Amino acid sequence: MSIVPLARFQFAMTTIFHFFFVPFSIGMALAVAIMETMYVITKKEEYLKMTKFWGNIFLLSFAVGVVTGIIQEFQFGMNWSDYSRFVGDIFGAPLAVEALLAFFMESTFLGLWIFTWKMVSPKLHVVFIWLVTFASGISAFWILAANSFMQHPTGYTLKDGHAVMNDFGALLTNAQLWYEFSHVIAGAVTMGGMILAGLSAFQLLKRKNNEMSFYKKSLRLGLLITLVGSLSVLMSGDLQMKALVKEQPMKFAATEGLYRDTPDPAALTMIAWANENQHKRVFGVELPYALSILAYNKFSGSIKGMNSINKQLVKKYGQRNYYPPVNTLFWSFRIMVGFGLLMLLVAILGLFFTRKKKQLLYRQKWMLWILGLCTFIPFVANTAGWLVTELGRYPWTVYGVFTIKQSVSPNVSVTSLLISNTIYFLLFSGLAITMIALIIRELKKGPEDEEKQAQEDQKSEADPFDKGAFE
Numbered sequence: 001m002s003i004v005p006l007a008r009f010q011f012a013m014t015t016i017f018h019f020f021f022v023p024f025s026i027g028m029a030l031a032v033a034i035m036e037t038m039y040v041i042t043k044k045e046e047y048l049k050m051t052k053f054w055g056n057i058f059l060l061s062f063a064v065g066v067v068t069g070i071i072q073e074f075q076f077g078m079n080w081s082d083y084s085r086f087v088g089d090i091f092g093a094p095l096a097v098e099a100l101l102a103f104f105m106e107s108t109f110l111g112l113w114i115f116t117w118k119m120v121s122p123k124l125h126v127v128f129i130w131l132v133t134f135a136s137g138i139s140a141f142w143i144l145a146a147n148s149f150m151q152h153p154t155g156y157t158l159k160d161g162h163a164v165m166n167d168f169g170a171l172l173t174n175a176q177l178w179y180e181f182s183h184v185i186a187g188a189v190t191m192g193g194m195i196l197a198g199l200s201a202f203q204l205l206k207r208k209n210n211e212m213s214f215y216k217k218s219l220r221l222g223l224l225i226t227l228v229g230s231l232s233v234l235m236s237g238d239l240q241m242k243a244l245v246k247e248q249p250m251k252f253a254a255t256e257g258l259y260r261d262t263p264d265p266a267a268l269t270m271i272a273w274a275n276e277n278q279h280k281r282v283f284g285v286e287l288p289y290a291l292s293i294l295a296y297n298k299f300s301g302s303i304k305g306m307n308s309i310n311k312q313l314v315k316k317y318g319q320r321n322y323y324p325p326v327n328t329l330f331w332s333f334r335i336m337v338g339f340g341l342l343m344l345l346v347a348i349l350g351l352f353f354t355r356k357k358k359q360l361l362y363r364q365k366w367m368l369w370i371l372g373l374c375t376f377i378p379f380v381a382n383t384a385g386w387l388v389t390e391l392g393r394y395p396w397t398v399y400g401v402f403t404i405k406q407s408v409s410p411n412v413s414v415t416s417l418l419i420s421n422t423i424y425f426l427l428f429s430g431l432a433i434t435m436i437a438l439i440i441r442e443l444k445k446g447p448e449d450e451e452k453q454a455q456e457d458q459k460s461e462a463d464p465f466d467k468g469a470f471e
Contacts, residue, residue: 006417007079007408010424012390014072016383017428021065023184023382026140027192028058029133031225036126050218053447054196055129057439062110064435071424078420083397083407086162091146093168098142106135140188141181148177150398151389152247163401176247179240180389186232187385191378193225194343197350198375201368203443214447216354216362219371223350230344237340238294245295245303248399250313251392253306254324255333256291257281264302266291271334274326279307317400324394332384332391339381346374 032055039047076084084091113128149156155170156163165171200219203211244252253259257272259280268290273282292301306323313322350371353361361367393399397407 001414001418003412003414003417004405004408006414006421007412008404010079010417010421011075013421013428014068014075014424015390016386017432018065018068018072019382019386020379021061021068022140023188023191023378024061024195025058025065026133026136026185026188027190027225027229028054028061028195029129029136029192030189031192031196031221032058033126033129033133034221034225036122036129040122040126046214046217049214049447050221053214053442054218056442057195057199059110059114060435060438060442064431067431068428071427079409079412079417080397080407081409081411083402086402086407087146087149087398089162089164090149090156090171093165094142094145094171098139102135102139102142106132106139109135137185140184141177144180144184145171145174145177148174148180150396151180151393152176153398153401158401163398175243179236179243182236183233183240183385186229186236187378187382188229190226190229190233190340190343191382193222193227193229193347194378195222195375197222197226197347198372199439199443201371202375203446204362205365205368205372208446211446211448212362216359220351220354223347223354226343227347227351230340230347233340234344237337242295242297248392249304250306250309250322250324251329251388252295253304253309254326254329254392255388256303257284257326257330258303258305259307260305261308262291262303262305264292265289265300266295266303268294269330272330274330276323276326279323320395320403322395324392329388329392332387336381336384336388339377339384343374343377343381346371 032051035047035054036051038044039051109128109131113125113132116125116128149171152174153163154174155165155167157166158164171177197219200215200222203215204219241252241255244255257269257274259274265288267286267288270285270287272284274280275282289299291303292299295301295303306326310322314320350361353359353367361371395403395405397404
């Protein structure tokens with residue numbers, strides 16, 4: 001064991017766990033906002049019950065997301081201090097705006113949403129949750145502004161061994177930022193919809209007659225959100241991958257397992273395995289023309305392989321290994337795309353089989369089980385996408401400017417990293433178990449619990465000196 005892989009593992013562990021809950025909370029916030037909007041428009045109490053019930057699930061994801069986000073920030077000072085010094089002038093502005101404006105706005109209006117149900121009008125109250133949703137998106141924007149600089153550095157100069165910002169506008173107009181932002185938000189929308197539909201399917205398996213209508217509406221809404229989100233994910237992902245052909249050709253070639261330059265037209269590799277030590281493909285199954293169509297929107301065009309790109313990078317940046325972990329990238333990309341297409345298919349079929357004329361899905365337990373198990377798919381898909389984005393940049397932390405080896409703190413040791421890795425793993429395991437237990441508890445309570453709790457709260461608010469309080 002050595003310092004660099006242990007530090008990388010720790011950052012990956014904390015980031016992956018944190019990223020479980022960021023899109024979860026963004027997507028659920030949108031779903032809850034739609035529910036409350038429907039209540040304000042229709043005045044139907046069922047939409048109010050949906051808002052409060054699923055709002056509790058959203059609040060749990062938000063709370064865990066905040067905790068894991070704070071833990072993740074420790075990484076920069078603990079294991080990546082040289083990296084923090086290098087990019088501090090760049091990251092300071094967007095991360096300060098994220099914390100002081102976006103997150104402050106998000107938490108403030110979330111507090112107003114939680115505690116003002118009986119204090120303000122429904123029309124004003126629904127504005128609070130929409131502001132929370134908007135602020136969560138803005139928060140993601142500023143964090144991705146920092147991340148996009150790592151992918152495609154722009155608007156900076158090098159001074160005294162670190163990057164200094166000279167054009168804040170260039171940071172915000174970075175094309176990579178808008179590709180990432182649209183893809184992440186679309187993925188969050190999909191995740192919120194899929195979790196809503198999946199958990200509703202699990203609840204419908206219990207067959208409680210008094211709750212059937214509640215969960216049917218929730219399931220349909222979840223599927224509709226998933227459909228919109230999945231289509232957006234595919235479109236934004238397509239644009240992002242096309243940009244990689246020019247901006248990060250090594251990452252693109254690795255996601256396709258291409259060591260050699262392809263012929264013209266280029267075939268899409270469906271399945272493959274690579275010998276990473278010898279830099280060659282062991283086997284592969286290809287689909288003719290498909291890669292040229294995906295990369296260039298035409299039936300012609302070749303793709304440079306990693307061997308050719310590595311020679312160019314050696315000539316430009318100096319002698320080192322520029323090959324990323326090919327098998328991990330290749331299969332992570334296919335898991336991401338495959339699960340994305342699966343969620344789109346589930347949304348289409350789910351909406352079809354729950355239409356008014358023939359609600360087949362509600363009567364078939366095996367269909368509900370499949371939809372319920374799909375609850376976990378977006379977690380895997382988002383993680384796979386994150387692996388492609390970050391691992392494909394190897395060996396750089398800031399692409400073409402600063403390497404991973406240059407980024408690690410000089411004063412950490414293998415022992416300290418082993419201890420902190422163990423502590424973080426146990427902490428995250430405890431948080432995950434607690435989160436799952438709390439969600440299960442909320443689901444067991446059901447939507448009627450909110451009404452019972454409201455009645456109890458109303459009794460507790462009675463004047464203790466009033467005669468009726470003792471009856």
